[in-house]
Amino acid sequence: MSVKNLFKELRDSDDTDINMTDKQISIISAAIEIFAEKGYSATSTSEIAKKAGVGEGTIFHHYKTKKDLLFAIPKYLSMLSFSKAFPNNISEIFEKPYERFEDLLRDVIQNRKKFVTENVILIKVLFQEFPFHPELRTKISQSILAPAMEKIIKVIDKYKEKGQIIDIPSNSIANLMFSSTFGYFFTHNILMIEFKWDGKDETDYLVQYIMNGIGKSS
Amino acid sequence: MSVKNLFKELRDSDDTDINMTDKQISIISAAIEIFAEKGYSATSTSEIAKKAGVGEGTIFHHYKTKKDLLFAIPKYLSMLSFSKAFPNNISEIFEKPYERFEDLLRDVIQNRKKFVTENVILIKVLFQEFPFHPELRTKISQSILAPAMEKIIKVIDKYKEKGQIIDIPSNSIANLMFSSTFGYFFTHNILMIEFKWDGKDETDYLVQYIMNGIGKSS
Amino acid sequence: MSVKNLFKELRDSDDTDINMTDKQISIISAAIEIFAEKGYSATSTSEIAKKAGVGEGTIFHHYKTKKDLLFAIPKYLSMLSFSKAFPNNISEIFEKPYERFEDLLRDVIQNRKKFVTENVILIKVLFQEFPFHPELRTKISQSILAPAMEKIIKVIDKYKEKGQIIDIPSNSIANLMFSSTFGYFFTHNILMIEFKWDGKDETDYLVQYIMNGIGKSS
Amino acid sequence: MSVKNLFKELRDSDDTDINMTDKQISIISAAIEIFAEKGYSATSTSEIAKKAGVGEGTIFHHYKTKKDLLFAIPKYLSMLSFSKAFPNNISEIFEKPYERFEDLLRDVIQNRKKFVTENVILIKVLFQEFPFHPELRTKISQSILAPAMEKIIKVIDKYKEKGQIIDIPSNSIANLMFSSTFGYFFTHNILMIEFKWDGKDETDYLVQYIMNGIGKSS
DNA sequence: TATGAATGAGGCTTCATTCAT
DNA sequence: AATGAATGAAGCCTCATTCAT
Secondary structure, eight states: OOHHHHHHHHHHOTTOOOOOOHHHHHHHHHHHHHHHHHOSTTOOHHHHHHHHTSOHHHHHHHSSSHHHHHHTHHHHHHHHHHOTTSTTOSHHHHHSOOSSHHHHHHHHHHHHHHHHHHTHHHHHHHHHHGGGOHHHHHHHIIIIIHHHHHHHHHHHHHHHHTTOBOSSOHHHHHHHHHHHHHHHHIIIIISOOOOOBTTBOHHHHHHHHHHHHHBOOO | OOHHHHHHHHHHOTTOOOOOOHHHHHHHHHHHHHHHHHOSTTOOHHHHHHHHTSOTTTHHHHOSSHHHHHHTHHHHHHHHHHOTTSTTOSHHHHHSOOSSHHHHHHHHHHHHHHHHHHTHHHHHHHHHHGGGOHHHHHHHIIIIIHHHHHHHHHHHHHHHHTTOBOSSOHHHHHHHHHHHHHHHHIIIIISOOOOOBTTBOHHHHHHHHHHHHHBOOO | OOHHHHHHHHHHOTTOOOOOOHHHHHHHHHHHHHHHHHOSTTOOHHHHHHHHTSOTTTHHHHOSSHHHHHHTHHHHHHHHHHOTTSTTOSHHHHHSOOSSHHHHHHHHHHHHHHHHHHTHHHHHHHHHHGGGOHHHHHHHIIIIIHHHHHHHHHHHHHHHHTTOBOSSOHHHHHHHHHHHHHHHHIIIIISOOOOOBTTBOHHHHHHHHHHHHHBOOO | OOHHHHHHHHHHOTTOOOOOOHHHHHHHHHHHHHHHHHOSTTOOHHHHHHHHTSOHHHHHHHSSSHHHHHHTHHHHHHHHHHOTTSTTOSHHHHHSOOSSHHHHHHHHHHHHHHHHHHTHHHHHHHHHHGGGOHHHHHHHIIIIIHHHHHHHHHHHHHHHHTTOBOSSOHHHHHHHHHHHHHHHHIIIIISOOOOOBTTBOHHHHHHHHHHHHHBOOO
């Protein structure tokens, strides 16, 4: 789905509270797409305007600076991740009652892989610019990573009580889950390396790998 | 070690064939450091000149365009990786006679982790710009990835013959090794996420994870 | 008194014939204040709108162009100077029967000093822009300087007839009076230089200085 | 004399230490002339470039910002005022041995009037922008007003000792001298009002006016 | 009447690159 | 080889003004 349509769905969904005219959507969608293609710095506002079909001045009517275009993205990605109106929102998984932590883990990892695959453009832009904009790091942390971390840790604690996980900091487990998701994203979408063998996909091995480290043999 | 000194060692090493004046080294070192910090596009040649301590025009005597500065990096990184004059060159490992593939695998992964840690700046620059410059992708492939891949595959084939590895394409195994190395690099150096538990570091789990997939229970 | 209140008084006074809504007053008052602070050219209409508390478009319903805001000021300053509803209007002085021209002169100078002090913002704006807008010069001449000049000359003629003033062109005398008033304004309000000595203020010396030139020893 | 030639003389004079290429002189001269005509804010750098006959980028090679063009002026005006290589430099007067303070005063006032008349463009620019740029006020004070004030006060003190001046703060007298010079400048060059009568020019009346206030009847 | 979205022209400034010295 | 003056193209952004609502 085009970024533009993604934003329209986001705006029109009952679960989100967004007020954007079609023109505003055109602008940010065009921006994201060119940012993904050429990088933020190498993208000119005039190019964005042309692609969005608006005057260059119009961009600055809605976003005070070029940077604001970049910094607006985390908010929308956060909505895409958590809003129940979207497939691959993570919220549902955390509400399902899993018997075994291993199954939850598998679903989370697979869900996140699907999520990054389907929102690859937004995520690409954000993590390409991640090293250069401290404020962006803060925004992403606050609007995406922190809320996700919180939920994960709560779940892990639940399965610790059930005796399925050894007593190591929930932090470390959550970190590993993140790491594997991002590792997946980078090798596939940035480096574009693909691999698969003997019928199973990496996820199975990854789950096994993690459970080796944290599982309690019952 | 500073990038500048790294390049001086590279030039002065007997194992490499590089002809650079101190001024040329100053220029490319300064360029790499600022590229790493702000990104290629956001770096100006005048800033490089200032940091390198040369006149603005001097840069263009040695590199016809700004892009040439970026495109020169893969060659040097390749030397750092393969030249025997450097610690953490990968060549030595492939020449050592390992009994078990698992031990080789562990050493390779640890060697590459050290390598990326010690050459973090050069690698950062290259992979930050990787998505935006097709020619750069080609250069990296040809000067770094392909030769490495070739060596790895040769080794895997050897251990296949020894019956330590199941019969799946050597390609897939090599890819997985890359993927884990780069996954490590990105989560640690770009996302700056660190994790570790129960005394062992990730490498052990990662080796186990890979061996689960490819090892033959003897 | 704030410029805004000044304009409200101007509108509500019986002696003037002005039809302005509160919004219009807000606009021109805001404009004048920012013009005085940053100069006409450096002031943006959007800034005026914000300070006036109106929409950006509203300004242009009342004033076709930004220049019109500037060109509207002389009319109001003229009213403030001549309308009998205001303290420091000059009209009253010219109607009072002075025995000696020297006393009239002293009162005129003092009155004008008070006037510029109290309407410093409007005058500042006008004379800061004076050199750059020929039409403004015309407007000020017609609505302020010319009527004032006319009155002064009439008075001077009267005292010439009384034999208190030597027979030089009344023009020259009037010019000198202007010059001294504006000199006062600029040194005090633009250059912000203050001086005073031996208890008397400048006015006394100034009157003496003028009378030296034009007075007839009786 | 054109501003450009003025700057060339300034550069080539032995008494000043200025290093400017012809192009730099073209730039600042063009800037000053247009600033005087339209005001600093209303002048565009592209207009300056065109008038100076250089590329727009060249301006910024020599002056980092447009403001720097304005802020460079005080230094040159100061040189014009004090450097002995120029007619109407004030330094010479302060070195001449006058019998009577009154004669010194007359010469100073006449010298300054000539000076402002001949450097009218530079002074116009500076004092037009005076109200809008606090840093400019500082610069002018430090490079022009303060040194001048210092010299004047020293001289006044000398004539106080000689018993020609009453004992009031030398400050006040100096202020009055400034005020009259600037009053003259503004009424003549900004307001463009001229007056003269009975053969004498204003200076005579002004000197008399000042001496009335400060002179001691011997 | 009042608004604020929309905009093209133009403003200041940066930049990679050229070239005379 | 080394420099830095010179520059036009382009970049980001501001602005006065228009217009549909």
